[in-house]
Amino acid sequence: MSEAQDFKYIGQRTIRPDGHDKVTGRANYAADLALPGMIWGKILRSPHAHAVINSINTSKAEADPDVFAVMTHADIPNQTASGIQNILAKDKVFYHGHAVAAVAAISEAAAERALSLIEVDYSILKPVMNIDDAISSDSPILHDDLFTKGMVEEPTAPSNVASRNELSKGDIQAGFAEAEVIVEREFRTATVHQGYIEPHACTVRYDEDGHSMIWCSTQGHFAVRATTASMLNIEQTKLNVIASEIGGGFGGKLGVYLEPVALVLSKKSGRPVKMQMDRNEVFMASGPGSATRNRVKIGAKKDGTITAMEAKLFYEAGWAPGSSPLGPACMTVFTPYDVDHQYVEGFEVVVNKARCAAYRAPGAPQSEYACEMVINELADELGLDPIDLRLKNVAKEGTQTLYGPKLKAVGLVECLEAAKSSAQYKAALKKNQGRGVASGFWFNVGGESSVVINMNEDGTGTIVEGSPDIGGSRASMQMMAAEELQMPVESFSAIIGDTQNLPYSNPTGGSRTTFATGMAVVEAAADVVSQLKERAAATWNVTPDQVEWKDGTAINTNGEGVLSAAEICGSAAKTGGHISGRGNISARGASPSFAVHLADIEVDPDTGKTTVLRYTAIQDAGKAIHPGYVEGQYQGGSAQGIGWALNEEYVYSEDGKLENPGFLDYRIPLASDLPMIETVIVEVPNSFHPFGVRGIGETGIIPPLAACGTAVSNAIGVRMSELPMSPPKILKAIQDAS
Amino acid sequence: MEKTHVTATVNGDVKEFLCDPSDTLLQVLRDELGLTGTKEGCGSGDCGACSVLINDRLVCSCLVLGVEANGEVVETIEGIGNGDKLHVIQEKFLEHAALQCGICTPGLVISTKALLEENPNPTEEEARYYLAGNLCRCTGYDKIIKAVMDAAKTMREDA
Numbered sequence: 001m002s003e004a005q006d007f008k009y010i011g012q013r014t015i016r017p018d019g020h021d022k023v024t025g026r027a028n029y030a031a032d033l034a035l036p037g038m039i040w041g042k043i044l045r046s047p048h049a050h051a052v053i054n055s056i057n058t059s060k061a062e063a064d065p066d067v068f069a070v071m072t073h074a075d076i077p078n079q080t081a082s083g084i085q086n087i088l089a090k091d092k093v094f095y096h097g098h099a100v101a102a103v104a105a106i107s108e109a110a111a112e113r114a115l116s117l118i119e120v121d122y123s124i125l126k127p128v129m130n131i132d133d134a135i136s137s138d139s140p141i142l143h144d145d146l147f148t149k150g151m152v153e154e155p156t157a158p159s160n161v162a163s164r165n166e167l168s169k170g171d172i173q174a175g176f177a178e179a180e181v182i183v184e185r186e187f188r189t190a191t192v193h194q195g196y197i198e199p200h201a202c203t204v205r206y207d208e209d210g211h212s213m214i215w216c217s218t219q220g221h222f223a224v225r226a227t228t229a230s231m232l233n234i235e236q237t238k239l240n241v242i243a244s245e246i247g248g249g250f251g252g253k254l255g256v257y258l259e260p261v262a263l264v265l266s267k268k269s270g271r272p273v274k275m276q277m278d279r280n281e282v283f284m285a286s287g288p289g290s291a292t293r294n295r296v297k298i299g300a301k302k303d304g305t306i307t308a309m310e311a312k313l314f315y316e317a318g319w320a321p322g323s324s325p326l327g328p329a330c331m332t333v334f335t336p337y338d339v340d341h342q343y344v345e346g347f348e349v350v351v352n353k354a355r356c357a358a359y360r361a362p363g364a365p366q367s368e369y370a371c372e373m374v375i376n377e378l379a380d381e382l383g384l385d386p387i388d389l390r391l392k393n394v395a396k397e398g399t400q401t402l403y404g405p406k407l408k409a410v411g412l413v414e415c416l417e418a419a420k421s422s423a424q425y426k427a428a429l430k431k432n433q434g435r436g437v438a439s440g441f442w443f444n445v446g447g448e449s450s451v452v453i454n455m456n457e458d459g460t461g462t463i464v465e466g467s468p469d470i471g472g473s474r475a476s477m478q479m480m481a482a483e484e485l486q487m488p489v490e491s492f493s494a495i496i497g498d499t500q501n502l503p504y505s506n507p508t509g510g511s512r513t514t515f516a517t518g519m520a521v522v523e524a525a526a527d528v529v530s531q532l533k534e535r536a537a538a539t540w541n542v543t544p545d546q547v548e549w550k551d552g553t554a555i556n557t558n559g560e561g562v563l564s565a566a567e568i569c570g571s572a573a574k575t576g577g578h579i580s581g582r583g584n585i586s587a588r589g590a591s592p593s594f595a596v597h598l599a600d601i602e603v604d605p606d607t608g609k610t611t612v613l614r615y616t617a618i619q620d621a622g623k624a625i626h627p628g629y630v631e632g633q634y635q636g637g638s639a640q641g642i643g644w645a646l647n648e649e650y651v652y653s654e655d656g657k658l659e660n661p662g663f664l665d666y667r668i669p670l671a672s673d674l675p676m677i678e679t680v681i682v683e684v685p686n687s688f689h690p691f692g693v694r695g696i697g698e699t700g701i702i703p704p705l706a707a708c709g710t711a712v713s714n715a716i717g718v719r720m721s722e723l724p725m726s727p728p729k730i731l732k733a734i735q736d737a738s
Numbered sequence: 739m740e741k742t743h744v745t746a747t748v749n750g751d752v753k754e755f756l757c758d759p760s761d762t763l764l765q766v767l768r769d770e771l772g773l774t775g776t777k778e779g780c781g782s783g784d785c786g787a788c789s790v791l792i793n794d795r796l797v798c799s800c801l802v803l804g805v806e807a808n809g810e811v812v813e814t815i816e817g818i819g820n821g822d823k824l825h826v827i828q829e830k831f832l833e834h835a836a837l838q839c840g841i842c843t844p845g846l847v848i849s850t851k852a853l854l855e856e857n858p859n860p861t862e863e864e865a866r867y868y869l870a871g872n873l874c875r876c877t878g879y880d881k882i883i884k885a886v887m888d889a890a891k892t893m894r895e896d897a
Contacts, residue, residue, distance in 0.1 A: 013835065015832050015833070016832070016835070018840075019831075019832040019837070020824070020832070022837055022840035022843050023824065023828035023831050023832060023837070023840075023843055023844075023847060024775065024815065024816070024818070024819060024824070024828065025773075025774070025775015025776070025814070025815035025816050025844045026775065027840055028774065029774075029777065029841060031768075031774075031777075031778065032768075032774040034769070034772075109758070109760070194875075195875045196839070196841075196875055197777075197779040197785055197787055197839075197841045197842050197873055197874070197875055198777070198779065198839070198841040199778070199779070245839075245840065245841075246839060247777070247779075247839050247840070247841025247842075248838075248839045248841060248875050248876060249839075250875070276778075278781060279779065279780040279781055279782065279784075279785075470838065470839050470876075471838035471839060471876060472835065472837075472838055626835075628834070628835030628881070629835055629838070631835075631880075631881070632835055632838055632876070632877055632878075632881060633838075635877060635878035635879075635880045635881070636838060636875070636876045636877050636878050637878075638878055639875075639877070639878030639879070640875070662780065662782055662784060663779075663780050663782070663784035663785050663873060664782065664784045668873060668875060669878075669879075670866075670870040670871075670873065671865075671866040671867075671869045671870050671872070671874075671879040671882070671883065672863075672866045672867045672869075672870040673870075674866075674878060674879055674880075676862075676880050676883070676884075677878050677880045
């Protein structure tokens, strides 16, 4: 589709189907399941950031009468499974908090006590805690077998640089030769965490003969099944993974941490096992998002035509090679700009920190922050309005991206124009106040989604989908089914099926759920419509093409007769059995979502404290199925990005210990830290989706970094180049400048 | 360790339970009484997901011992509303789409109830500061504050 459509149900602000359970406390999350005979598992974690494990002695813990099972790396059945060393370390620990051993005991407190009975002998190594140290020639090497991938010349020595990426279009040197003004800057961002409020947890039961069960909070229960089944050498059909309600993920619940450990403990003990991370374990051992060091150079003519864009990006992976989002960082950095000559070189670096996990638009916030800061400085140099500079070079339909495809219809022009005409852009600023504007781009993904709609005898339907619902997507599924079937939203319930109820579905990530799983819902609903028409035709003794489906009823166009879904479903037994529609798809055509944000920030020059005065988030949704939850994604992304820009960072001691693994010291935004966040939903339909949907969940975290970075810089008259801009750093910047 | 016998009124019901002197009220509510609507986000009083009312006073149940509830009146999310009839605060959270993942919602509903009992007509700033102990990572608080202000208005009109 490309034209705007009239919708009956889509675009309304319905009450979400899971809402009642969530406001009453009935909704069951990862830690909410208890089973008869259940015991508690706990993980022993490394107190060192980098050390060789000489020996692990578990005999005292095993002798404890409260302890039912103890395990180490050696107890994982498949010793060659992928990712096994992050589940439990083998012969080396690579970060403070690295899992080393696990116990299951009669109570949580008993398990905690038993951990102290496990004796681990370490030889401590010097940790490598940042990019500069990791790439220096005298750095300790984390992995003797790590040779940099993607180098022009085959490396002969191991390195902490895991890989090199390169993307290029046009002729970068020719582009800079055309430039009359060039701005080049380097930026640094700190290690951050997704900060979901629900800690990782699971309850599992191993069954030797039949079907083992995992109940857990995850963005992808099929991925949990694949990983766990592989580590335990069991067939997927013998492992059912049930996705509990999920208390936030933001990419951080795509990975697997506890489940294989819990299942081995359950196998050893013969008991159901529950495990729940403490908050400090969440910060130490899950997430985080990469710290980065990124240099961006942009050249332009005096009229504002950008001639060349170049970036050199360094991303931390944590300890595990391949764990950084370097690829998307390189892909996204310059996409808001239609510029012929672009060049990006990226490096992934291993350090003694937890293995990095995806974090909302993984990689894009850091690289686009660097680009957008330079664009704003370039606008100042050229004496141009920063929105006008962006409009002059704007990416639009037909723009050749650096990473491959040409853009289809996208809404960046509309977002920039909406920013320019917004109330905030016209609001006057006072002393010590600054404004920043920034664009953001995320490509979005499609992928595999499986949906079944089971029609009940009364004509209502149950949508069973394979995508865990993090932010209200069940409401969207309900509305899309209602639209396709022309039946009221309340006619449908929506649930997340277990891995044994549905074929494989990709995890909830990449802003894919409302787009791809929505397409599967529409396909399943269309399947239901065609079956309803067939049954009505059989009843009337006409052909299905003589039946029209309109306003939720079958109409006989070859005579008289109207049948409702309830009537057809109620007599389905007589017309061929009960009806269910299926949509098992691999969705293509995810179209990018662009955003533009405005931040107004006041800085107290005496303390460096920042106050966000006004904030506006504008983004292209293609078509907003449920505008309330689309706005919520924009606002939530903005808040996370503001936290990233202003306060959030991992603080490590010199010996590599994480010093702030809690919400008191890793300070995410509070209600009192933020103003209302104005939103504008731009709708430039995605022609690949039946209703025009684009994924919208991730883009919103990208622009706040540079919008806030620029606002603070403008407020204090000093160009800030490091995140977070916490009060001490701002104060130092002010003092250094004066 | 010997367990202590505790009697408390929880959501209007007199409950008796045995608890270890080191058990938190949060553990007792969730693991002994099966009231899992009260959530654990941090265990250190920083996130507010475990908010409950003791004698109408707002507390983090992870910072209160189970034995301290002896003889007291405890109200949890399960005691808000009346059966299928939601409390106005709960209705407004749904109407305003003031939740996404929902893990912080029970704590926020409890804290909002405490706020509006203390101050039926809060300014936006007062609401933001009162609720600063309840972390939400999904919403950016905008819709939460709108729901709270709307609930306050509706409760004043209904009073």
